[in-house]
Amino acid sequence: MLALADVTLYRGNTRVLDAVSLEVAEGELVALIGANGAGKTTVLRTVSGLLVPSAGTITFGGKPIHGAGSDAIVRMGIAHCPEERKIWPEMSVHEHLELGAFVRRNNAAELRQDIERVFETFPILKERRDQLAGTLSGGQQQMLAIGRALMSRPTLCMFDEPSLGLAPMMVEAIGEMIVRIRGQGTTVLLVEQNAALALRLADRAYVLETGRVTLSGRAKELAANPEVHRAYLGG
Ligand SMILES: Nc1ncnc2c1ncn2[C@@H]1O[C@H](COP(=O)(O)OP(=O)(O)OP(=O)(O)O)[C@@H](O)[C@H]1O
Ligand SMILES: [Mg+2]
Structure with a gap:
């Protein structure tokens, strides 16, 4: 469904992604793990069209998407639930969900249906629908960021560190x-930087180190790999 082939990207003079290749098949849950600054967020921002690779190709359903605008990429079916949630404290829960549907906002009935579907998944958001997002707990804000991403009806949804800063119980819930x-x-x-969580949830995973994919495979096998264990699972 999604394929990156030899994607290289510079920020200034620094090569932040170095010939990154990875694939996500339809229906899969694939994790990308790595330390601080490895380039994980950069990979997602590049797929979303917020950054443009200097070399390499990104295809979605077989069609090249690198260089397409980020709104076009959302329309193609890719949603991005960003790092640090990017919630607007002064906007209500309901307004965030409407905003998530900006690429297909013309059908009011569909919009209501989709908001109801998000409320079914996250009942707490329904209770708080008119509350300002800034008054929600961290976990509720993360649910809102996820719900907002789902509002574009994605076929591929990318999550950037959804567990970050949350209490253990909320991490499990997310x-x-x-x-x-x-x-x-x-x-x-x-x-995820939380490799234990990511490897538990995922079918397959990739390890990113300073902009390069250094390991990949079945999540279970990576979790059992002594090198991964030492570097990412706390020994
Ligand atoms: N706006 C920017 N300008 C220049 N360099 C940047 C910029 N954003 C990120 N970088 C650099 O790109 C590299 C990769 O950053 P990125 O945010 O993709 O890493 P990450 O794996 O998501 O890290 P984290 O786990 O901390 O979120 C880092 O060396 C970072 O300093
Ligand atoms: Mg990041």
């Missing part, structure tokens, strides 16, 4: 929600 979203037919690319 993990379960991501598994449920995949179960409903959405393909998932999950970026």
